[in-house]
Amino acid sequence: MNWNQKLSPRVKSIPPSGIRRFFDLVSEMSGVISLGVGEPDFVTPWHIREACIYSLEKGYTMYTSNYGLPQLREAIAQDIYKNYKVKYEPKNEVLVTVGVSEAMDLALRAVLDSGDEALIPEPCFVSYSPSTVLAGGVPVAIPTTLENEFRVTAAQIENAITPKTKVLILSYPNNPTGATITREELVEIAKVVEKHDLIVISDEIYDKLTYEGCHTCFSSLSGMRDRTILLNGFSKAYAMTGWRIGYAAGHHEIIAAMTKIHQYAMLCAPVMAQMAALEALTNGEEEMRRMVEHYDRRRRLVLKGFAEIGLDCFEPKGAFYAFPSIKKTGLTSAEFAERLLKEAKVAVVPGDVFGANGEGHIRCSYAASVENLSEAIERIGKFLKNIT
Amino acid sequence: MEETKKQILEILQGNSRLQPAQIAAMLNIETAQVEKLIKELEDEKIIVKYHTIINWEKVTDDKVTAFIEVRVTPERGVGFDTVAERIYRFPEVKTVYLMSGGFDLAVLIEGKTMKEVALFVATKLATLDHVQSTATHFVLKTYKQQGVIFEDKEADRRLVVSP
Numbered sequence: 001m002n003w004n005q006k007l008s009p010r011v012k013s014i015p016p017s018g019i020r021r022f023f024d025l026v027s028e029m030s031g032v033i034s035l036g037v038g039e040p041d042f043v044t045p046w047h048i049r050e051a052c053i054y055s056l057e058k059g060y061t062m063y064t065s066n067y068g069l070p071q072l073r074e075a076i077a078q079d080i081y082k083n084y085k086v087k088y089e090p091k092n093e094v095l096v097t098v099g100v101s102e103a104m105d106l107a108l109r110a111v112l113d114s115g116d117e118a119l120i121p122e123p124c125f126v127s128y129s130p131s132t133v134l135a136g137g138v139p140v141a142i143p144t145t146l147e148n149e150f151r152v153t154a155a156q157i158e159n160a161i162t163p164k165t166k167v168l169i170l171s172y173p174n175n176p177t178g179a180t181i182t183r184e185e186l187v188e189i190a191k192v193v194e195k196h197d198l199i200v201i202s203d204e205i206y207d208k209l210t211y212e213g214c215h216t217c218f219s220s221l222s223g224m225r226d227r228t229i230l231l232n233g234f235s236k237a238y239a240m241t242g243w244r245i246g247y248a249a250g251h252h253e254i255i256a257a258m259t260k261i262h263q264y265a266m267l268c269a270p271v272m273a274q275m276a277a278l279e280a281l282t283n284g285e286e287e288m289r290r291m292v293e294h295y296d297r298r299r300r301l302v303l304k305g306f307a308e309i310g311l312d313c314f315e316p317k318g319a320f321y322a323f324p325s326i327k328k329t330g331l332t333s334a335e336f337a338e339r340l341l342k343e344a345k346v347a348v349v350p351g352d353v354f355g356a357n358g359e360g361h362i363r364c365s366y367a368a369s370v371e372n373l374s375e376a377i378e379r380i381g382k383f384l385k386n387i388t
Numbered sequence: 389m390e391e392t393k394k395q396i397l398e399i400l401q402g403n404s405r406l407q408p409a410q411i412a413a414m415l416n417i418e419t420a421q422v423e424k425l426i427k428e429l430e431d432e433k434i435i436v437k438y439h440t441i442i443n444w445e446k447v448t449d450d451k452v453t454a455f456i457e458v459r460v461t462p463e464r465g466v467g468f469d470t471v472a473e474r475i476y477r478f479p480e481v482k483t484v485y486l487m488s489g490g491f492d493l494a495v496l497i498e499g500k501t502m503k504e505v506a507l508f509v510a511t512k513l514a515t516l517d518h519v520q521s522t523a524t525h526f527v528l529k530t531y532k533q534q535g536v537i538f539e540d541k542e543a544d545r546r547l548v549v550s551p
Contacts, residue, residue, distance in 0.1 A: 017551065019549055019550065019551050022549045023547065023548065023549040023550075026548040026549050027548060032548065034548045034549065036548060036549035036550070037546050037547065037548065037549065037550050038550045038551045039546055039550055041544060041546065043542045125551060126551045127551070175551070297399070297414035297415065298414065300413055300414050300415065300416045301410060301413040301414045303413075304413040304416075305413065347548060347549060349549060370403065370406065370410060370414070374410060
């Protein structure tokens, strides 16, 4: 049986995540300080876990409706309205998903037809391009620039548009760069979206982790609510990565289409994760703000530390990542990351994992203790001295 | 300025071993300013002491803690303060609070043995003027102290690298 010949060419064409290689490397070593983790170092706040435990004790172990628990959808719609003044009908315009990853997959599969193009500003989360391919679409990378602090511009988007362009993916605050984007810039992008009749898939999973200025929800811009599939979740703001719980909000026709796929694949998001998410939205704001304060303090510590050791880094204003440039060392991102790991025992993720224009950078997560961050900065400093 | 002091206090309460330079970086201010503010907080007795939380159960069996409810007759003109001071100056006394509710002073005492603690209560505490009665509760096990869980099973279980 020759499996290689039988596998879908689409599946064969997508490379395994570049993250995996580094995971394997780091896992074999001891004494490593990892700045390579894309999830909070906090455990989910106790009251959220307790709500799940209580719901299990009460026997909440069944399926829910495909769309998700009505009370959770109601809470999601209220949260969006409270923060961004966009109204979604909980009954048919909110879909609870198994994380934002599933929501992105559903959105792409629901709208892309063979050969349709999805514009993807890079560097970006590792799954956008492969998910586009798996949905039958063509990913079109838009390289954002360090000079513009990795924000995509309306002009860049317009320049990338062809007759086959159907979708624009936006992801701010951004993984891996930590970049945020202003309302003014988004307004200009919205004009291009309207002009070219595009669908926007906006991944705003880090919205609450915004340290300067206010986050602007793309759906809240004039004319954009019905063009946008808004994706968000609980993984980052509430430290609920392993719960696999997120949502999509959008026009009822697109949500119905996504739910068709969802119902035949997932059926529903796990009920215990939904009960926990409901508790997060109902009572979780104080704990969430406490965690955000911690991230912001570490952000400042990391930026100052990098400046002191001569590691060039623009100021990230969101998420929990810094994306310094290592170009002056002359090494590639992968070389730098591998040597840093072996010679200094600090794990970071090479920037090229997140897109071709991530080359020359490394992603450093500051979801780590102050002690570990301080030690890592010191080690990186010594490493830089040794190699230059 | 008051907001900055408050943030410094929050940070130090969580980890008093942090250096001024680290705190300065976290708050985006100058190290010299952090040092100055910490000095002020110490002088104002807002920062009373730098303390380490120790799980003594792992070190020795020769340590007993008891929680004493003390009912007192307050002294005319000075209320509870004088009798509280007479109590809190004993080295065996680790913590004293003035309480609302069913008793007046909550007193935490440490000694080597239950007998030693019981004798202290009987001969030093109960015999004080103004002390009407005492009730002694021995601590069997400490789970959490000053916001710190002693046997926290929540280790960092994250994958070492993730997207």
